[in-house]
Amino acid sequence: MTETPTPWSAGAAYLDGRFMPIGEAAIPITDWGYRRSDVTYDVVGVRDGAFFRLDDHVRRFRASMEAFRLKPPEDDEAIKRVLHRCVALAGLRDAYVAMDCLRGRPPAGQPYHPAYARNYLAAFALPWISLVRPDVMERGAHLVVAETLRIPARSVDPRAKNFHWADLTKGQFEAHDRGADFCVLLDEDGHVTEGPGFNLFVVADGRLATPDAGVLEGLTRQSVIELAGELGMPVAVRKVEVAELRDADEILLVTTAGGIMPASRIDGRIMGNDRPGPVFRRLHDAFWKKRAEGWHATPVDYASGTI
Incomplete structure (x- = not known):
């Protein structure tokens, strides 16, 4: 029954x-x-x-x-x-x-x-x-740089989470029309900001960089910065030029809804072997290992659910 x-x-x-x-x-x-x-x-x-x-x-x-x-x-x-x-x-x-x-x-x-x-x-x-399906985690997300620009931080500060997603939604339709999974938006000066629901890290020659402005200061982003430091990986919080994004060895997408996620293509260009790269693998595995060990964990009070 x-x-x-x-x-x-x-x-x-x-x-x-x-x-x-x-x-x-x-x-x-x-x-x-x-x-x-x-x-x-x-x-x-x-x-x-x-x-x-x-x-x-x-x-x-x-x-x-x-x-x-x-x-x-x-x-x-x-x-x-x-x-x-x-x-x-x-x-x-x-x-x-x-x-x-x-x-x-x-x-x-x-x-x-x-x-x-x-x-x-x-x-x-x-x-x-999870923001990405299991098959996308396996192959890596396909990204495009949208023509739509991010709403200026002077108008709506992205450090305060908000529902002003018209720019991100428009960018996602651009990605869909171009056969990609996600868009990445630039600011008015052509610097990389973020995607719909995730922060970004670009990887070049083993070094990581993530945009310093025009973005939500994500807690998974902060976790990656902490973790990279523990693993001896150089990481910088600074302006990221769009050329760096398009020429990157790897691109990482980070968010609460998925943790650390890989990208394998940007504007049609294949990174590595069209699969998640070694920096992603190292950070992803370390992130979930530490999570399993109780890193930044607060046990749920299940007794509070008694009706």
Whole structure:
């Protein structure tokens, strides 16, 4: 006899003070979080029952909220408890866990201005999501440099995570039309920034470099910088010219939703033997080995899922 899935098995959510199965979570379509993309967010991963860099993710989430002048009623410790309980309610050992802060709308009688709108927290835990499919991990992602430019940091600072993805989405359609997996966007001066949901490292002669501006200061990016230092690999945080990207020996894509991922082509040019390279292999294997040993791990409080 087939067991009927519980309503929590697809994921658990927290919305404006209440926990619920993910399928029941919904926000008002009149809120500015929806109508104006007036929201900030962060995503933390759970592997083998433990969060990775939970404190760092919540700290960055708070900094993003402050940048957008959003202040929900929950403090940082309350946010952590919410995330623990979402994972526990869903019963997940490997999870993709998101936290959002949305701006509502001003109540009747108040000025129609964001300063008067209510702010509230949303969070959810889903079964683990990877940015790339297993076959793409095996062969390496195919990239293109998009004609679309990244939104200027003077307008929307990418260090604060946001839903202003129109440039990234347009770039992804360029990649799709050119038969590639992902786009990479440049800034107004022609420097490399990032891709849709990931930071980049270029590798040349065993040296790594990652863009220093116009990007989210990713925590997986920071982890790679730390790990490269431990392994004796030279790494620089600096401006990266597009020519360096196109001429690289290897390109690494790094994100919470996938860890360290390889690329094997850029604008049709094949790197190495059209498969992931040795620097990727070394960092990828070391990253997941350290994760398995408890690096930056916070065990999930599964007892918090008791209803």
